Amino acid sequence: MLSKVKTCVLYGLDGYEVSVETDLSGGLPNFSIVGLPDISIKESKERVRSAIKNSNFNFPVSRITVNLAPANLKKEGSQVDLPIAVGILSASKIIKKPINEKTFIIGELSLDGKITGIEGALPMVISMRNNNFTKAIVPRDNREECSAIEGIDIIPVESLCELVNYLNEDFFIEPYKFSYNYTQEEFSEDFSEIKGQPAMKRAVEIAAAGNHNILLLGSPGSGKTMIARRIPTILPDLTFEESLEVTKIYSISGLLNNKGLIYRRPFRSPHHTSSRTSMAGGGTNPKPGEVSLAHNGVLFLDEIPEFPKSVLEILRQPMEDGRISISRARGSFTFPAKFMLVAAMNPCPCGYLGDPTHECSCSQGQIDKYLSKISGPLLNRIDIQVEVLPVKYEDLKNNKEEESSAEIKKRITHARQIQEERYKNMGIFTNSELPTKGIAKYCKVNRESELLLRDAFEMLGLSARAYNKILKVARTIADLEGCENIETNHVAEAIQYRSLDRKYWR
Ligand SMILES: Nc1ncnc2c1ncn2[C@@H]1O[C@H](COP(=O)(O)OP(=O)(O)OP(=O)(O)O)[C@@H](O)[C@H]1O
Ligand SMILES: [Mg+2]
Ligand SMILES: [Zn+2]
Secondary structure, three states, rough: EEEEEEEEEOOOEEEEEEEEEEEEOOOOEEEEOOOHHHHHHHHHHHHHHHHHOOOOOOOOOOEEEEEEOOOOOOOOOOHHHHHHHHHHHHHHHOOOOOOOOOOEOEEOOOOOOOOEOOOHHHHHHHHHHHHOOOOEEEEEEHHHHHHOOOOEEEEOOOHHHHHHHHHHOOOOOOOOOOOOOOOOOOOOOOHHHHOOOHHHHHHHHHHHHHOOOOEEEEOOOHHHHHHHHHHHHOOOOOOOHHHHHHHHHHHOOOOOOOOOOOOOOOOOOOOOOHHHHHHEEEEEOOOOOOHHHHOOOEEOOHHHHHHHHHHHHOOHHHHOOOOOEEEEEEEEEEOOOOEEEEEEEOOOOOOOOOOOOOOOOOOOHHHHEEEEEEHHHHHHOOOOOEOOOOHHHHHHHHHOOOOHHHHHHHHHHHHHHHHHHHOOOOOOOHHHHHHHHHHHOOOOOOHHHHHHHHHHHHHHHHHHHHHHHHHHHHHHHHHHHHHOOHHHHHHHHHOOOOOOHHHHOO
């Protein structure tokens, strides 16, 4: 008897259909699998045999041939054990009816017949739904994430035994429905806890409004880390599509913990000892790195000069294109990596250069060496640079109520809506993504601003990229105010956020 079972394997973030064909025939009992790498066949056979026996089914005493097609798609034993077991039970008529060809089965099978959760269930279900599959049989542990997808029935199962009963229609399993409570989880931190520091808050608000990268430079204890951690509280809510993108990445990284969609914008703060692989992504079965885990959210690099140059250079491609390519022997993978970079640093090794209240004890040589860790090209890609001064004593002591995250978020959300509307036919959402062509069209400035820009260009020795970034930041400042035209004061403020690289990195 011949049976056919469909399953899915992942390649990067995309799932591919795999067909498991099982043939039982007379002759000496034998069990062979075609289409798996040699090393994993033996183990896979043992696992399938144990799981079937331990589920109290008879393992057929016949000649069993399993073919996995297409052969050129890389598969691993543990990914295909479950469909192989179902294929054998189907060919031996323990599963009585053929399995619908628009149904696919994913999950890992343990020796006792339990079906355990897998990484990447969500991207698999999305890909297979797009290939017109109508039913996904998934491990119970993966049901929350999968059920967010419309147009396909999600059948959660816990064991091989339960699955066989379901396929034999002895036991009905209701398709799992997404409980659509799109509520934002509350944050435990808030902007209102940050006393004073109006200049830093203003710069961060502009950065968040236009999704600009930002560098905070200042003396120890001035609140840089504090404000960075609170940026997700002022960013607009994730849209459903964005939420799916983020959840897919966390799904294949195994970071979902049986939960459903991720509603919160990610905040990632990798330590400066992080490796290149953990930052960029990679491994034999490529997993997304920090730059992708921060997709649609914030990548915070605290004490950025402590990061090795080789790790920081990884950021250049994603900062430009919003994605990262990882080359492997078997081809290259691309993962999304559109994040808002927030970097923090002191101005010198002792931390107090430029601080009005402390003496800096560093030599010029030490300072130069410290600053040189941030390369020109990286600095050039940072739209907003701010110098953070120590908190004023009066600000710390007074009980003045500071603005809450909710109030700031309202302004930012409004500015984002203006940008979305303006760029709706361009496939981008924020000013930071505006390509050079768009700058000429949407960032026109008046005569007075032109003169201001010319002076700044000469005085600060700006690059063409820096010049464009000033215009984009000015656009965001105008959007925050709801102004259609960019005014001179918007340009002047934007120029001010570009002056640090000249002051410190000469
Ligand atoms: N503006 C502020 N309002 C209230 N508390 C503040 C403020 N700035 C700093 N603090 C307090 O000081 C602590 C240290 O601040 P934070 O860690 O953000 O400083 P930092 O600028 O990152 O310093 P470093 O350069 O040493 O990393 C905070 O946890 C907070 O308790
Ligand atoms: Mg800090
Ligand atoms: Zn110093």
